[in-house]
Amino acid sequence: MPPRVIVTAAIIERNGAFLVTRRPRGVHLEGLWEFPGGKCESDESLAGCLEREIREELGTPCEVGREIFSVSHAYPDRIVELHFHACRLTGEPQPLLRQEMRWVTRQELRHLDFPPADADFIEALVRGAEPA
Numbered sequence: 001m002p003p004r005v006i007v008t009a010a011i012i013e014r015n016g017a018f019l020v021t022r023r024p025r026g027v028h029l030e031g032l033w034e035f036p037g038g039k040c041e042s043d044e045s046l047a048g049c050l051e052r053e054i055r056e057e058l059g060t061p062c063e064v065g066r067e068i069f070s071v072s073h074a075y076p077d078r079i080v081e082l083h084f085h086a087c088r089l090t091g092e093p094q095p096l097l098r099q100e101m102r103w104v105t106r107q108e109l110r111h112l113d114f115p116p117a118d119a120d121f122i123e124a125l126v127r128g129a130e131p132a
Contacts, residue, residue, distance in 0.1 A: 002074070002075075002076070002077055002078045002079055003078050003079070004078070004079045004080075004081060005039055005078050005079070005080050005081070006039070006040040006046075006049075006081045006083070007037060007038065007039055007040065007080055007081065007082045007083070008037040008038065008040060008046050008049045008050045008053065008082075008083050008084075008085060009034065009035040009036070009037035009050075009082060009083070009084045009085070009118075010035055010036045010037050010050050010053075010054055010062060010064075010085060010087035011035055011068060011084050011085065011086050011087060012035075012036070012062075012087050012088070012089055012093075013086075014089075014103065015103075016105060016106075017103035017104055017105055018035070018103065018104055018105075018106070018109065018125070019035070019036060019089075019093060019101065019102075019103055020033045020034065020035060020036075020101070020102055020103075020104055020109075020112065021033070021034060021035075021036050021057065021095065021099045021100065021101045021102075022034075022099055022100040022101075023099070024097060024098070024099050028075075028077075028078075029115045031113070032113050032114055032115050033112040033113060033114050034114060034115060034118070035084065035118075036053065036054060036057050036058060036093075037049070037050055037053050037054075038053040038056075038057070046064075046067070046083050046085065047064040047085070050062065050064045050085055050087060051064060054087070054089070056096065056097075057095075057096060057097055057099070058089070058093035058094060058095070058096065058101075059091070059093065059094045059096045060089050060090060060091030060092060060093055060094070061089075061090045061091060062087045062088060062089050062090060063087065063088045063090060064085050064087050065085060065086035065087060065088065066085065066086055067083055067084065067085050068084050068085065068086050069083075069084040069120075069121045069124065070082065070083045070084065071117055071120060071121065073115075073116060073117035075116075075117075080117050082117050082118070084121055106125050106126050106128070107126065109122050109125055109126055110122065110123075110126050
């Protein structure tokens with residue numbers, strides 16, 4: 001059985017747009033768009049993981065809100081347990097890992113390539129579900 005990986009994603013909305021980043025080369029699912037976040041370490045809470053990942057990826061602290069969606073998805077080499085949390089940045093984001101970063105509207109989300117695990121959540125956002 002493939003390993004289970006617990007992953008968090010920050011849903012950051014500002015002025016009707018969501019912050020997304022593109023996965024860099026050399027990582028699982030490279031080139032796909034994602035909501036910022038990452039893998040939890042074994043001793044980390046979901047909120048702690050998001051706080052760390054946002055500081056590392058975007059260089060700003062964040063306030064982690066409630067979990068708004070979760071999903072488990074089986075890829076050939078791993079099972080990803082993905083937790084989406086509403087978050088608010090307390091600073092201005094900078095792409096510290098040289099990743100591409102964009103603010104996109106709900107409708108633009110459906111035109112970007114996201115990992116398969118994100119599909120149901122993206123569809124809910126496009127239909128107008130409230131993330132916060």
